[in-house]
Amino acid sequence: MLGLITTSHRSSKRKDVLLRRIDEAARYVPIEDLALSPHVRLRLDADRQSADVGRSKAKLELVVETARKVWG
Numbered sequence: 001m002l003g004l005i006t007t008s009h010r011s012s013k014r015k016d017v018l019l020r021r022i023d024e025a026a027r028y029v030p031i032e033d034l035a036l037s038p039h040v041r042l043r044l045d046a047d048r049q050s051a052d053v054g055r056s057k058a059k060l061e062l063v064v065e066t067a068r069k070v071w072g
Contacts, residue, residue, distance in 0.1 A: 003039025005059050018066045036067050 004021050018036070025034055038059060 001035050001037055003037055005036075005038045005063055015062065015066050015069070018062070019070065022066075022070055031070070036063055036070070038063065 002022065002025055004018055022031075022034065022036065
């Protein structure tokens with residue numbers, strides 16, 4: 001499991017950076033044995049819930065888009 005996307009910071013990694021990191025990992029582990037996920041649990045605080053939900057959703061969408069490109 002490659003935990004390459006943080007949900008705790010506002011900036012998200014661009015898809016090209018994620019693809020490069022997946023390619024690097026695939027040098028050591030077969031691509032079919034790899035997976036992509038956020039590297040920390042999704043966090044919601046009552047006072048920041050709205051912002052965190054939107055940010056978390058965007059980052060999960062990035063996981064899905066990147067995984068579809070790599071693994072179909």
